[in-house]
Amino acid sequence: MKFSSSLKFNAVPEWWDDYIAYDALKKHVYELEKRQVGLQPYRDVDLEAGEQAPLVANGSSSTDDEFKPLLDREITKISAFYERKERELLAEAAELEELVEKEDELGPLNQNRYTDDLDDDDDDEDDDETDSRAGTRSPEARRRRLSLSQSGHLDDSLASLPPMSAAQERASHRAASASFSPTRSPAPRRKRPDRSWASRLKDSIVSIGSAEHGPDSVGDTTWTSSSNYAWDTRLLFRRRITNLYVSVSSLKSYVEINYSGFRKILKKYDKVTDSQLKDRYLHDVVDESRPFTQSSRDTLDHTLADLQNLYAKCVCRGDAEAARRELRLHQREHIAWERDTVWRTMINQARRGGDDGVGHPTIVADEKPSAVVSVGKLQVSKKMIAAAISVLVGLVLLNVQVVEGVAANRCLAILVFSTIMWATEAIPLFVTSMLVPLLLITLRVIRDPEDESRLSPPAATKYVFSVMFSPTIMLLIGGFTIASALSKTSIDRLLITRVLSLAGSRPSTVLLAFMGVSCFASMWISNVAAPTLCFTLIKPILRTLPGKTAFAPCLIMGIALAANIGGQSSPISSPQNLIAIGEMDPQLDWGKWFTVAIPVSVVSILLIWLLLLASYRPARHPDGESELEIKPVRAARESFTLQQWWVTFVCLATIGLWCVEHSIESWVGDMGVIALLPVVAFFGTGVLKKDDFEQFAWTIVFLAMGGIALGKGVTSSGLLEVLDELIRDLVEGLSLYTVVLVLSPVVLVISTFISHTIASVLLVPIAKEVGNNLPGNHANLLIFITGLICSTGMGMPVSGFPNQTAANQEDELGQLYLSNMDFLKNGVPASIIATLVVSTIGYLLMRLIGL
Structure with a gap:
């Protein structure tokens, strides 16, 4: 990093005018150079500044004196x-x-x-x-x-928010x-x-x-x-x-x-003018x-x-x-x-292995070492034991004929091995995903669709890599682009603070407003960045609360639960939604998704809000004699810039095209093609830079790509046909709604304890096959329900990134606001409520739109 950039990055903003004027001094150095030797044809490159300096220059005392x-x-x-x-x-x-x-x-x-x-209410001191x-x-x-x-x-994403008076x-x-x-x-x-x-x-x-x-x-x-x-x-x-x-x-x-500034500028001056002043x-x-x-x-x-x-x-x-x-x-x-911006903080956490995107945190920089078990003189961690068990189970299944067919049996071994690795997080989730295509190709699991013979490794490689980068992956990248643009231009903060400024000072209203904002933000900037943003916005409120009030943990819990619900509200809010859409045939357009997901999310938010009010009673003051009053959020005063209007227009146009994609399919081909519009519009006009592209959560992309490869492997190997017979026997004689009631709690339990994305990778193909075996082909309906319920697994502190972030929130004395009991008392009932809403109201809406 150049020193001028380092200076701007490390300076205290309020003291900016009192730092060394490094850029002005550097410009003067180059002016002295021009006046000293003129513009010479033979020039060398200054490795420090990336600029040119003369090979030969004669310094003089006159330049020193100036x-x-x-x-x-x-x-x-x-x-x-x-x-x-x-x-x-x-x-x-x-x-x-x-x-x-x-x-x-x-x-x-x-x-x-x-x-x-x-009882003294004297407030006549000098506020200024x-x-x-x-x-x-x-x-x-x-x-x-x-x-x-x-x-x-x-x-300074929150510069407009007032400090505590x-x-x-x-x-x-x-x-x-x-x-x-x-x-x-x-x-x-x-x-x-x-x-x-x-x-x-x-x-x-x-x-x-x-x-x-x-x-x-x-x-x-x-x-x-x-x-x-x-x-x-x-x-x-x-x-x-x-x-x-x-x-x-x-x-x-x-x-x-x-001091570094003086040393750097003097070094540059000596080098450019051939002086010895430093x-x-x-x-x-x-x-x-x-x-x-x-x-x-x-x-x-x-x-x-x-x-x-x-x-x-x-x-x-x-x-x-x-x-x-x-x-x-x-x-x-x-x-x-x-x-840092909120988005950059979230991305850095994800790049360090802090989260799989929408599921559970994996290995973060400050995480405590995993538990160690002593085996004789060896110190073995639990993750090492989990990895060993995964490999052992996979090897056993490879050498034991469990299902008919070599390719199907090997695919079953890969499926079980990957499931254990994902569930135990023995290695980062995306690394396990990258093992999937490696195993599919080297074990020759992929078959020719015509004669059902196993493809050679070169042919299998072309097939696997061609399906991994699918329109679904492009849709995910388009979602990252929109989220990054909204965050970088501060549109998310401006809109959110203006909405929250209308909430007033009543605790119940403020709680509902923050839950609604958290849910809505999760729809567009993912349920990873949304809670991070909301937890930043509530800090001024938490600082003004009296000690031992119930409103603080209630508000933090409400934001986390609402962010999880927001993960089901739009197709780009979480990878599990994109995985579900990718398995649908025909794929569901955005208009129909919103027809179901938004009413389900609104009802879930309202019911969870009532649950939190009954559980915490946040309106009560700790003294027990009065009602708590909340400090209102002040709206950001900045008006929209031309760049912000441009970002808003592109986002709305892209979302509108996604909603009517089926009507223009002959023009655009797929929603993944529409996702290219914000990429071209934002990076092409300079709203986003190359660094922003590099900071996308690529671990999530590779996680989804591995899941797609595994799904195609299950289909191509013939394993799906074997599972088809088992599933047909299980659901025979059951009605569609009975299958929904059986499938819903299974999905909820699995998504509570493992990553939401991984749960969808494992369960969406099963839901699809169950639907294909029901009269009337209701595969899309069961896939839709599975995708929505994957986001409702929020009963534990580790159930999704919003819960993990909420569990780490501390008061000003370093005490955690939430305990495990808070999640058991509120997170588990909230998960059950949200699941019931999906399996009742969501089911009826899906039937109304023809699923």
Whole structure:
């Protein structure tokens, strides 16, 4: 990465004007070059910048004399900014230490003041000052940050959302605000007095007493007590220490980035002008400037260490390692917030193996090591055992004649082997999918459709690879393109915030609004990115809620369940829908899909909403005497740009063509061809770049391709004919609706415990064969029902990416909002409700459209 891009990517947005003007200096260097030697025919390539520089150039003191004042001006600017920020942050750190000491000395008195202040509604403090101390950005800073995001350097997808106001801060945590003012202007830094040995002895006695008598004992302190006052006080200190730690770390990074900037630009200047200014200027000027001296760096390091100690004392009960870990985690999250879009975050998780697209998370970077079993001196993981069992079962089936026919028997071995590998996730799901065509070809499973002889490997290769990249795969890529364009141009955020701004402040209405938005977003940007976006939007709401309220877990659970339901609402919202459409004959157009899926989704959302209201009772305030009021979401104020209108037009046109595909089939051939339109329109006009294409969730594409190859192998090998006889015996004499009632719970159970996509890969061909054996050929109906129910398996924390994301949501003290019991009490009933809706209302609608 070029340094200019690295600077824009790593800079603090609010400080952008105070960084080294690297691009301007670089342009001046090239101007000096032109004036020094002119445009020479023989030029070399500057490997660092990818630009040209002369092979021969004669430097002179005149260029140094012209360039040094520019560097001096940048040094002066950076030094002035650094000194100002350093004074502010050090003063705030000193004030924070004094507040901690005051809390240590007056803890019991503050407890009494906290009790007296519970009924105090005095909100006459200076909100502007509080907002500034709470980290509120000025409108100019927010606009600058947003403009940088739109130019591709920094992301601020939620810049328009307002921060928590001072009044809401005091309303939520008035308790600790009564004892100290964490938002007042920083006082001049005073030398911290040395604590006497008697004071330190008192602290030791208090600490020992707390350990011996428990958290609520008489000798307990604010930092170890479990009272409401202590909880609120720790929360406020946690927020302020964390914000200050991030600010000091940002200032340290500011120094390092600017030093690298001077080193880089001087290196470029010397190379282009054949000068020797770099070493002299760095040693004589830069190293002697205030921000870059060793004493300044030591000051920042000592301040960070002091903040870690304060955090350990106030939040982590003295655990220094936990404090260091948590503060660094907050710092990483802050950097991710500044840099990434929601879509890029989701894609990076998928590329690291974080999710199969719509099913379960696989292996992520921060995942705990899989459980290890000791076999003698060997340490064997459970995944290794699962892989060994899969291989063993596959080898046994290859050498034992289970079904008639060599090709069919080998295909059965491949099917069982792949199923076990997918279910146990012994290796990443897409890797198992790539094993499928390898095994189909090398084991000679594919047969000639005319004489039923097994094809040679070269002929089987051409057949398998020709069916793997099908119109269904192109439809999936088209869906990725639409989702990426909506996210990159912030259309999803603009529309969602405008809808949510109408929800008001009633908890039940806000819950329903977020569930509806989560479901709708899942239809178009997948049920992987949609919950990530929604969980980001609710952070301002969660910060303003009182402690121990039921609304927070209720809202998080509602978003996750609604995102799962959204996975069934449109053909491109999840791969299982595309797999279902690909198996239908004739394929269902979008209009008929929406006729069934949208009413089913709406009814399911409403019933699950009522379930959550009855389960959590989110409208009740924790005090039990009043009704909870929610902070309204402010709509984004930006108007649509020309680029956003273009993206909207292309998306609507593509969806419209998909809906009427059967009517224009003689023109376009298949829905996969229509999916090429957004690809050409967005990449051709520069809305999306090559990097966006590279960041598509290709693991999902290869997962679907492996599933298609396996389905074709089952058909070509003759295994489907063997299964046909078994299925015919099972469903003989059963009515169509009886088959639906038997099939529905089977699909639900399987999709709850394995990936939704893999469940559809395994179950859709079975549903198709069952339908073919029923009078009237109802294969498309059973395929449709199977595809929809695959998205309703949401009873466990690992049942789909939305559940996994919800299960990892934490409050501001690092406590998880949801437990396994939340999913058992709400996720399991919600899965059953959604399945019943599909098998009743969905079934009737399918019959109405002629399935």
